[in-house]
Amino acid sequence: MGRRLAREMADGGTAVLGQVLAGTGGVGKTQLAARYARDLLRSGEVDLLLWVTAVKREAVVAAYAQAAEDVLGITLADSEQAAARFLAWLEPRPPGGDGERGPGWMVVLDDLADPVDLLADPVTPRIALWPPAGPHGRTLVTTRRRDAVLTGHGHRCIDVGLFDRAESVAYLTQVLAGERGDSGNGARANVAQPPDCIARLAEDLGDLPLALSQAAAYLLETGLDCARYRALLAGRTRALARLLPEPGSLPDAQTVTLAATWSLSVDRADRMRPRGLASPLLVLIALLDPNGIPASVLTGKAACRYLARHRTGRDGPDEPDEPAAEDTVEAFDAVDALRALHRMHLVDHTPGVPHQAVRVHQLVQRSIRETLSRDRLDEAAVAAADALVEAWPEVERDPALGRALRANTDALRRVADGALWAGQAHDVIFRSANSVAAAGHYTHAMEQFGTLARQAAQRLGPDHRDTLRARLERAEMWAMSGHPLVAADELRQVVGDTARVCGRDDADTLRARHSLAHARALAEDVPGALVEFEQVLCDFQRELGDEAPETLGARSFLALWWGAAGDTAGAITALEQLVADREELLGRDHPELFWARHNLAAYRGRSGDTAGAVSAYEDLFADRERVLGPDHTDTLANRAEHAYWLRESGRNTEALFALERLVVDMERVLGTCHIELFGVQRSLAWCWEEAGDTAGSVLAHRQQLDDVRGAFGPDHAQTAEAAVTLTHALIGRGRELRDGSRTPPSDPERRTAMPEETSQPRPARLEQALACFNEARGLTDPEESPGVYGIILHDIADTYRDAHDLKEAVEHFRQAVSYKQQADNPSDLATTMTALANTLVAMGERTEAREVLEQLAAEVPKIGDTERRAAVLHNMALTYEELGRMGVERAYADAVSACRAVLALIDGASDPGWYASVLKDMGDVYDAQDMLPQAHAAYEEAVRYTRRIESTSTSLITVLIALGRTSRRLGKREGETTVSGDGAAVNGARFAAAPSQPRGASPDALSDAAPTPDAPPPDAPAPGDDES
Template sequence: MPSRLGGRPSGAVRIRTPDGEPLTTTLLDQLRRLHLAAGEPSRSQLKKDADLGGHHVGRSTLDEALTKPGASWPTVAALVDACVRHARRSGRPLTAEQRDPAQWRSLYEAGRRTSTSAVRLIGLIPPAATHFQSRPVAEAGVRVLSGLGGVGKTQLAAAHARARLAAGDLVIWADASSRDAIVSRWADAGEQLSRATPADPERAAQRFLSWLATASRPWLIVLDDLADPRDLRGLQPPAGTAAGQILITTRLRDTAAVEHGEPVEIGVFTEAEAGGYLRAALPGRLADDVAGVSADLGRLPVAMAQAAAYMTDLDISCTEYRRRFADRRRRMDDLFPAEDRVPGDYRWTVPVTWSLSIEAADRSSPAGLARPLLEMAGVLDSGGIPADVFTAEPARTWFSYTGPTESGAPQWRERGADEIRDGLRRLHLFSLVTFEDGLVRVHDLVQRAVRDRTDPDRLDAVAWAAGDALLAAWPYDEGARAQSFRASAAALDRHTGGSLWTGDEYHAVLTVAGRSLGEAGQVAAAAEHFRELHALSAERLGADHPYTLAALGNRTIWQGETGDHASTTTARELVDARRRVFGDDHPDTLTARHTLARQHMRDGDFDSAAAELESILRTRTAILGPAHPDTLTAWHNLATCRGENDPAAAADEFENVLAKTREVLGDDHPDTLSSRHELARWRSAAENPEQAAAEFEALLADRIRVLGPDHPQTLSTRSELIHATTRSGRETDPAGRFAALLDDQLRILGPDHPETLRTRLNLVDAGRGEPEEVLDDLIRVVGPAHPMTAQAAFLRALIRDPEDLMLSVPEGLWQAMLRVLGPDDPWTAGQGELVAAIREHRSRE
């Protein structure tokens, strides 16, 4: 029946209680009163009644709908249906309004309108450029603003967004330079507008897109700097809605980007716009030939901005600028070829303008620093280079060589960190970089102009120095900042090609970037990185070169982290190769054997692993001595391996390992702390959780003191402490403790780190969260073969269908693989065949 509540602006409604008293309250209060009126059925009973009604909602989700605001409509509908069924069965009276789904839907929609209507801006609209020249942008539909970088696409979109925001519309601004960036913005919007769960960005993004499709309030979405149209697959905002408009800015032309809407080519300034810009940007006494400068620069906005900065800083007129410009063009036309994507008669203007600006910046204080700074910036990530890369010791050394003198020898002038930051600010002044918030951003065209202008031999040296600087500044705690370093390492490899290779090595930044991927939880990406590095090294350096074998070793490790059993075969190949090249007792051979033992452990072959580790321990003890860190590492891993069959024996063994490690390395060494962690873990597994909990508590205090509260190993100790206190019976709220840990892991490690996913799995085990969501993410991040994926499939089956785990475990895993990998993936096909075989076996019984 029609709701009499839909128009209430406050989100409150009027539903009568069974005694006839009208009550105005919120959705959460109404749900709690319904639950009370129905006889307060248990969470298990609610789950059974919801299942009878055909609702697929978890018990923990129903529980949260009674304890927290923000439940989704399917959850509200399931809870109401379950309460009504229980009340009917138990003979408890409910009012007609309490039984009416339409009334509840109206209440839900009213609350949702109230909470989301206050949101007007999501994301940051770039500030207006100085002397911005307005140009018209279509007011409706989907428009793709394309054109050369620097023509003002982003500024046009920003001006339109500010106008829509001033009119009271909802504006969402998204960086579209990568799929990750788009997902992150959509997830943020989903959290604010549709109460999506922030811990699951992909699902939150999809929930936001569904919200957009039905939104009635006017909205504008700006997707700025779309780098690859494929990044929008599955993330395209709904087109054709009456309320919405979409603006996409991109540098791409004649590509699939135009499929997302009506293409709008953004060209250079018109003569009037160009003239207006220069007259506004220049003091009147310098603007004596604005039309001539505009013509010389081809009215390209980015070139005009640099030229205006150059003329203002040097206090020269348009006439003098044109004289210098013409002279520089005659000398540079052949030396500085244009980029193919620069159209028309102004194809040379960006490099010419760069040359004028950089020379002016180079002459200003700090003199001689602007050019080498831009050279290094030109080979790193244009989207944001951490400023401490430029002030790292290898970079300072590079910048201190100011270039060859007349005699041909490099001239040394020591550069300090403050002087380098001053140089970056000078480049910012000349519009050559943007230097703010600790990041240096460079326009792609400026980067390309710098690289093209640099002598190839010098570019090789710049690339190597940039790699050294990245290594020196790299944040090895692998927090959120590491992503910007990985992006710069990838750009360095992409821009400089073979510059990171010599005849006998590749730069260590290629190794560190791959390991950083793995440490950030992107284990599949790390395995692929090292697979490619190994293949390239075999081609360039030879199959048996030490660097090639090092890449193979890293490939083996990260392949194993994905749960791929083929890593054991790869590990055997590594051992055979190192034995052939280095001999049986070489440290690299022993390390390879250690890697093989770890793969045996991952495969569950603990006997083979123990035999290998025992042999390694004997050899390392004989060659290195019992106190060497490598010997202690072998002993540590052997004790862990033995613990899989005898936890008590492992605890006893770790007491000896810890005593020796503490004697050799000291109390606060990371290896000592690691041995304490393992000792407590095996005590807990050996049915001594009380002592384990006490040891974990002491260890946590020491790891916070030595490593800090945000170190990944500190977070790991927190997790084990929760397990130990739960086993000992001391823990009263394990789910709450795991939820607090998850918040910190999401902030520090990110949503895709294996330890973050492990905590989400622990929360499912503790009765919170949906197993399907965790299972989907595990398949996506670590792969279907990983042990955690199998554990998630088992938990899902245990919750959904505990009576027939033999079928429901593989069937649930198969359904998740269909969702994540698709029907054509080989893993999906294999799991589907297994499910079919079990079903056929069941039919014959």
């Protein structure tokens, strides 16, 4: 700063009348001016230096008059005239004939209290006191003011601010190490201090130069170490004045203490219009967040009432008739008082940033607080709390405002919390915690309510309503943050205690019962929750009436859980009536009406009207954005649901882009570790997979698992859900690599940096597939999810089989069977047992294969779905046929029996293709045994059913060829048994047609299909869907 000052002074020339160093008390303006003046004297650039303490006009005039006497030898009775003579002497003169220039001079006007003092008055003989501009003269003013007049009329203003942190640390390090000779009080002992402790001390002192200087002097004088000194500062058991040097021990030739420095500024601000309001307003500011106070807090009715009660009434001598106080203070008076504090550099007032319009140094705040009595401090704290509640909007449209109000509440509670618990908790305490919850930060809100519950119990007693309320709110946050069982346990206790204290029919008790029902529903006790919801609704209606918000809320939750229990139509009917009632009672723009519309749209989508759901969410988004703002959590939730129903209606590309934009906005508004954000990121990852980017989906799910685990810990429900979704993504990715069916995304920007498996050798793809399946296996607990674990083992076995490692395939199929036997899914188990039998056949293990098929036969009757049971039997028939070809006794007979069982289960009229396929396979079994009449009859029936298929060319040709060969073997003429249409089909068929299905493939499941896992996550594709 010193070098900048020298540069500014040197560059000023005659166009600049003077430089002004402006800044709050304690930033070192006087020291900078003194250092610069000494440097000029030493260099010989000035012949005359006049230093004036410019706290009053009279002091400036007297100093000029004395200079006239000392320099010019002029003594006049009129000080104004003497001052004028001195200023005239400073005027630049043209050089004389001998080339002599005028003297070099510098005038320093230190601590200018009021810029008006330097101006002329045309009505009175008062002269202007600004020294003239000239090539050999310099004027330097230091002031706490930042009036516009200081930057006009050729004056150049230099703002002197705080040190930056590096400057603060460097200064403290040098002084405490005895490397500076200006520490002032003669102490020179080296005090070794840890660098990190010095940096934290600089932060504690707000990088204010005067505070740093006096604190360093105190440490040197007392011998305290830095850590102990910081503890004393933080403890607030000692006043700031007792932690700084006494006036006689100040360093750097300082003459006033830190507190006295600001006291002068406050006194001057109080003398500005509107008189007497600056100091009480600064008291309110001293209790709030130094980093930014919303303007609405300091200019609202609550703040104005406080200002009116505590107006100081300090009149200026020039306006003695102004009343000392007025009955009322208006918002514009508060704004003017802010400007007065701003002009005196006591605060920074930036109206263009309304949510953080007022900033103040933390030591200014402490200095002001320490002047207050306990009663005055408590009164001011309650007034500040009232002002915060008044400024808090009912609906937080702007997240920045909510954050600012919460930060100011926290600051208020740090310095005056006791005043907010007089008989009951002040509204601002719960309002701040509820604001955290409304912003979606459930875990943080839970912690806050837990703290409130403990404080309320200590201050008000365990049975006070505020204590019970804080416990209730904490339990509700437990449920919202993914711990419904913990919430339900806590709520049972809250219900009991509230009923005991307040009565069973009290509104607080009913609310606790309602929250308990919700927690039970979230914990999957939906039937019990529905009973409780219905009872609570009746009680709300009886005690509070049909139109009470609590009653309407109970109706909403009851409808939601009806739908969750499967009664979608009932939920829609109830929600339609709720929408109508809320609109009539609350108006079209009430947030609770928006939620009723939100839930109604969701259940319409679940009823099958996905397009209607998309349209409803688009309409609702327009209303929410208009009323709540684009960054409100409800608006963001609306966008998430809209994207979900876009995806459900088949508009995956639109959903993908909508979710990408939503993730960016949610990270900006909610942060990167938010429970709602994680859900949206999962949906986005599934959209990537559906768009063909399975590699990108896996990467996204893997990153999210790391983020969720870091945010909530390894045992949280969100962590478990993230592990499940990653497992499913890995299964899908592994199958794609194994089957070689990857379809690259159409958008090149969506292609990940993964290797292009389509260009890799098949062994490499299979190796990558095994890595995916094994990673999924590591994420799955075989005891908790034996079915899913068995599915993964089945996929591993399939991969080994594709790699022709049949031994490993059989081993993993065996393990898969053992785990699937622990799960209640006979269809799933049958799929793996069939695959195991087929692989054993391929290895030539006929005996074990036959044993597996016999075990499978016992499982078939347990399969509830008829078509699925028929598919399993069909696959068994094919495997028995293979065993028959290998010479296993009665295998052909078992194959025929299985085929007959299939034909008894399926309908040839509705599915002639499958029926014909089974008949064809039965004919093949007969043919293999040389049972030609039976084979001929089966092929003839197969021909008849195949003709019913719309596209019959290939399949009909296959059956006709088999029929023809059997006919020849029976000794009949070629084509004799076929009608004319058959010959035409054989001779005219296009053999380039698509190949028929593999032997044994049914419309529902292949022999090696992996079934759906036990419980796929919402919106996630079941791992077996791509093979069924």
